[in-house]
Amino acid sequence: MAHYRSLGAVPAKRHTQFRPEGDALAFEELMGEEGFSSDSSLLYHRHIPSAMTGSEVWELPDTRTVPNHPMKPRHLKLHELFHGDARQDTDVVEGRRLVLGNGDVRISYVVAGKASKLYRNGVGDECVYVESGAARVETVFGVLTARAGDYVIIPRATTHRWVPQGEEPLRAYCVEANSHIAPPRRYLSRYGQLLEHAPYCERDLHGPAELIQEDGTDVEVLVKHRGSGGEIVGTRFVQAHHPFDVVGWDGCLYPYTFNIADFEPITGRIHQPPPVHQVFEGDNFVICNFVPRKVDYHPLAIPVPYYHSNVDSDEVMFYCGGDYEARKGSGIGQGSISLHPGGHAHGPQPGAYERSIGAEFFDELAVMVDTFRPLELGEGGQACDDGVYAWSWAGGRRA
Structure with a gap:
């Protein structure tokens, strides 16, 4: 989404020395799309973001699919997939059940009652629609507040976790892409601004409002990525330091929410x-x-x-x-x-x-x-x- 934002402390000039905490040098990370020829953001970490101390296989939930053959229209009753107390033991990441999929997109559903582990999708962007309930979505870019009716757009490779809020379970409809997810091009000017005929505008998009700082060493992060044969596989990274150590960032690439009630x-x-x-x-x-x-x-x-x-x-x-x-x-x-x-x-x-x-x-x-x-x-x-x-x-x- 080509709409510039800045949060926290950033230097006056990019790719230069930055010491936000006295003598400690911050480590700059450029997150960029399409080989750094499209939208990007610069994040400033207190620790080296590449440092890891472990890597092992993460066995994903069942991702197998069968053809709709012989072809017919279908009615799928998603509320039958999760019952009773099982919801309290389910999180938005590992509890997803794959409903439909192909080589471009996968659609899953989950009813969650507990916080997820740290997670990033290295395959593509995610668009998660909150059917009911509420959540705090904690990311390296900061905190998003998600409520019923929100689309939560999470760019590829954004480390984050879902924390349900309140007594009601979080019902989430998850669309995982093998690409980026963005507003339709016909809604945008050649410079990326939403045009007057678009059914929503930048005022309706809500990015992170506050940074989150956590300390810790040997922190587990679940990563979904492409396998050698093009299939989707999982790896469990152990990062040397907690990824939520960003002191500031700026750019046009970041997670955001958009509520369906703001669609005109x-x-x-x-x-x-x-x-x-x-x-x-x-x-x-x-x-x-x-x-x-x-x-x-x-x-x-x-x-x-x-x-x-x-x-x-x-x-x-x-x-x-x-x-x-x-x-x-x-x-x-x-x-x-x-x-x-x-x-x-x-x-x-x-x-x-x-x-x-x-x-x-x-x-x-x-x-x-x-x-x-x-x-x-x-x-x-x-x-x-x-x-x-x-x-x-x-x-x-x-x-």
Whole structure:
């Protein structure tokens, strides 16, 4: 996100001697994207950030996937994946259950009640949507406060941990990319400012507000990274000093939150296509959100979506609030995912088309991920598939 920020103490000139604590020289770390030819930030550490004393295999949760074959639309009931006291023993990092994935993006779900270990994703950026609950997200850039409705964008290789807050478990919908995640390019000026037609602006993006300082030696950090065959693997680093030793940083690369309530919906006289709901993009996928809004006001408008074929993409809709008009009668509700694969024409459930005529407002909340390569089912997706959604347009009748 090309929006400059600075936090803590930094020198007047980059790449020069900096002694913020008397005679002690700070160690400068440049975090930069695309071979240091894109956005970057400079962080100033009290200790050498490269120093490590151990490295061993971290066995990741089950990351295997199976093809959606024979192809069919699916309804995945995410709230069935976590029950009762098991939530209190789960954290946002190691407790994730893979729902859907391909070579570009992986979608997981978790209900967490305890703090995670220190973690960084060396594969790509993460976009974590907080369905409910709250968390303190502690990072090398400082502290983020995450609440229900927040997207938490964490750049690749950012060391951080999740600390749930309050009595309510933290429900998180995790989108892990093999690339960077950013606002759509059509929303940005050639210099990176969000334009007037964008549905949000820089005022809606909330970066770290305070640095966090921790001491300690031989500190464990979980790292997700690419294996020799292109697969995703894990390593458990032991760093010589605690990574939360940053005294200051500045630049245009950092984690931030954006709340879905700050998205200003784009509406029209007739039904608007899905790109008007887009909020972020990555390589070979986009993220959209559907928020409460006034709907189409042409006198002959049909407010629910027209039937459509995703010729180039799979569509994943996570229903996280409100009352989704187009899916009434399908069994879909809060915590559901619908998967509509490319090659399948889909749209409103029977009766919804007609019932929507005359509607002036939709009270619905959903996060959509469209991928441009087919998605496969992970362990979590297989475990919570309702098995009958594909036949819902035909009244449940199977041939």
